[in-house]
Amino acid sequence: MKKIINDPNQVVQDMIDGLIMANPATLKQVPETFVVAREDAPVQGKVALVSGGGSGHEPAHAGYIGKGVLDAAVCGEVFTSPTPDQVLEAIRAVDGGAGVFLVIKNYTGDVLNFEMAQELAEAEGIKVSHVIVNDDVAVEDSSFTTGRRGIAGTVFVHKIAGAKAEAGGSLEEVQAVAEKVVANVRSMGMALTPCIVPAAGTPSFELEEDEMEIGMGIHGEPGINRGSITSADEIAIALTDKILADYDFSGEVAVLVNGLGATPAMELYILNKKIHQILEEQGINVYKTFVGEYMTSLEMAGCSVSLLKVDDELKELLDAASEAPAFRI
Amino acid sequence: MKKIINDPNQVVQDMIDGLIMANPATLKQVPETFVVAREDAPVQGKVALVSGGGSGHEPAHAGYIGKGVLDAAVCGEVFTSPTPDQVLEAIRAVDGGAGVFLVIKNYTGDVLNFEMAQELAEAEGIKVSHVIVNDDVAVEDSSFTTGRRGIAGTVFVHKIAGAKAEAGGSLEEVQAVAEKVVANVRSMGMALTPCIVPAAGTPSFELEEDEMEIGMGIHGEPGINRGSITSADEIAIALTDKILADYDFSGEVAVLVNGLGATPAMELYILNKKIHQILEEQGINVYKTFVGEYMTSLEMAGCSVSLLKVDDELKELLDAASEAPAFRI
Amino acid sequence: MELNVNDFMRWIELTNETIQQQKNYLTSLDQPIGDGDHGINMARGLQEVMNKLQTNEYQEPSEVLKNVSMTLLSKVGGASGPLYGTAFLKMSMAIKGLNSVSMEDFTKGLQVALDGIKQRGKSNAGEKTLIDVWSPVVEHFSNQDVTSDRLMETAKRAMEETTNTIATKGRAAYFKEKSLGHIDPGSASSFYMFEALAKVLKEKE
Amino acid sequence: MELNVNDFMRWIELTNETIQQQKNYLTSLDQPIGDGDHGINMARGLQEVMNKLQTNEYQEPSEVLKNVSMTLLSKVGGASGPLYGTAFLKMSMAIKGLNSVSMEDFTKGLQVALDGIKQRGKSNAGEKTLIDVWSPVVEHFSNQDVTSDRLMETAKRAMEETTNTIATKGRAAYFKEKSLGHIDPGSASSFYMFEALAKVLKEKE
């Protein structure tokens, strides 16, 4: 395990310390928690946004804290959902009287812990609502199973719901637009290498020297096809075609090409070229493109592609000012 | 070689295409070159900044294009200095009458190619000057040899000289402040894994499963010590001590903790924690901290630390507005 | 047979011992069909449970269980944290006020714990989760005279049976048919809990 | 002996052939004491030189060399691009106007090329660079009757000698003592150039 760490069981604590030291003017840690919040939280009268999940997906989620996006992020242990008491601390820290909105990715652990926190907060008289993001089309959509996973498309939910809250939207309005984003966003990823959870010390799966896996999730959950590495163009086709087959994107889209950790920006741009070509062939107009690391899986090599179908409302909110370091507008 | 690419000999072309497609409103490619420039270049009456070098260091250098930082970046083949005709094209594309300033990293290839371009541009009547960045303290400082390498500290030169140019500084003033930055910045890196130049297909060096190299350069140039992986704290000490021993940083500094490609942000923050502790022990005040990928080496795992000693002038220029995606202020 | 505060303390203590020993094994079960953290999560949680238990005095069993619940909830995380937290909370509520818990009352406690898990996890038996161990164990407590040996065997068999089911809930559900042939990690940690309980019963038999 | 346009064309053609064949070898020389791109750089540059040469007609040798220079300058990159570009530019200037180049004139051309490399690279013989091949070759041309065999041998020995020096210029300088025992990649590509030249001379001998 080649990592720049100290105690593998202290990585989240150490990371948060280093993060706050780097951004003392804009971030604060809620004392004795793994909750990071806007320095000026709670912002009175504004709906507050809280997101979070297991650590190891940086810049998700603390990188999205800032005016116009999140008010707080709850950092779980690596790849482990944070606990209800931590989420509750975040809710308390940011509630400015207008209610708190939770962005939850659809993993059993995240859903259970955030929902319990919501119940606890509501019991304290705080108005809370939430959205569950499930953008990963690699998983079959079924209400009988766990359902689709939430991956990088979550970033669009942060940005757009955050802009709505910043613009003075009510808790109901923030929820409505968040649900609209969830309805209009689809993603799929692929991996070239596994990653290692520090406390585990070994990868949870292996990929041969010439193998890749299409559809793999951000914790190494299985995809839909493991096979030989293909070209960037073929990867772009595999991901984009599956996304386009799942939802009618005709019209205009925002594109997010996300690196999982070890994949150089160069490769993401190469992929982006083909994605744009595919969309152009389909007559789909690209409104905006975001290329970079938005939701990673530690040092995994690979990428994901997300498409968000945009209308005037979503475009305006996507373009609204944001001071979150990982999604500056 | 696990890469998301098409033809290994076309990676730079494909990358630039994908980059321009992602940023059509802010970037343009100078036709039939590997030069990327501000969409609105040339900006009349402003000193224009050109940087560049081999590709594979993204976001360096095209990510620093934007109001307040660079006007153009010249992308060489992977890890190969761009040629004089390409640099000349960049100079021509951005010259707005007030002269063009070149930021060159101290590698023989970069220096030779950029200097030849400068001669050619001057022969065409364009006012050109340059600075050579040599911040890497892993290399002994000697005028009899190639001298110190230019690494991530170059980003501070881009930002500060760019701000000076944006503020209306003359070519001489831009050069003066760039030289001031070079005089006040020191860096050192370390690597945990090698990287693979796409056209070569194999790594140019190996590191054992438990090895790291302190002082390694961004193209895999040798460092000062190869040994067993140590803790993040010990790595922070090794890098920071060597930097502090090289120059008197007492007073105030800006800190840049840079990931080389495969190293997760989590690890950079863990490193940052210890760096801040060391600086605090030394009574050195941290003015600002930047943590992320600023100058990478493809998919190399590792990091570098840069310290810039700042005074009022440098602080003001560092804080000036910037629209460059890789260094937004 | 009746269970008092010390018995409950002993139950948790023995559970912790096994979980710490089996930490890597539990994690390894979570690698092929999960995200490889179940042992880490449970070991972290139970370690903290022990720390907390040792610094408090308890009047009645329900207080022990409440404390276990709160600590698991706030230290385990993932899917298993809220599920075990809920289970112990419900159990604690069911035996509230009792200084000494009869087998009948304890069975009721286990039953409401199981219901709590199902409700919280929106899941049922047969979905390859820890419910597949809790469910037959509760049945065992309801239907017949519980002995330590039979409890142990019931829990063990139930855990092993999870190799024959396809996951439809939790992270393992993404593996679909590929989840066949693997023991569900949560079933294994639940087995260790009931194994520890069986040891407590044995000591009293 | 005199060299005409065809001889110069042939020289470059033969150089390209060897460089393409030795591309991976040159790159492998650049891996232990450089950044592993010298073969890639030279192969890319000379390929382009051949493309350009074949689409043009040349009146005199200096035009061939000028074209070679410009193409190397704009296609090779790295340290070697400007150095070889400068060398061929200077050589071209030195023989400008001559339809047929005597050995004496060619020697002058090589001499100014070498001076150009030194000046551009701010370096001298003994620093483990391509100068270590150019320098003895130029000396060989100046001092004695050049034969293809002796030229070949001089260049080859000079290249091999670079294993005994420590680099102080170029990327290899960072390797300090560790650069000992390795052939300098630029010396190897220069050797291939003079080997090709020797073949041209041999064909005329």
Ligand SMILES: Nc1ncnc2c1ncn2[C@@H]1O[C@H](COP(=O)(O)OP(=O)(O)O)[C@@H](O)[C@H]1O
């Ligand atoms: N919906 C559910 N209902 C009941 N148990 C579940 C559910 N989802 C997961 N589990 C249990 O949780 C275990 C996984 O726990 P753990 O690895 O700690 O959490 P995570 O899956 O979040 O990483 C599974 O093995 C399974 O027994």
Ligand SMILES: Nc1ncnc2c1ncn2[C@@H]1O[C@H](COP(=O)(O)OP(=O)(O)O)[C@@H](O)[C@H]1O
């Ligand atoms: N200052 C210099 N003077 C002369 N030759 C040099 C100098 N620096 C480098 N070289 C030559 O260039 C060769 C390296 O070329 P190449 O690998 O193409 O470029 P780079 O080093 O930029 O990657 C070296 O082997 C050496 O022969």
Ligand SMILES: [Mg+2]
């Ligand atoms: Mg987990």
Ligand SMILES: [Mg+2]
């Ligand atoms: Mg090179």
Ligand SMILES: [Mg+2]
């Ligand atoms: Mg798990």
Ligand SMILES: [Mg+2]
């Ligand atoms: Mg080289």
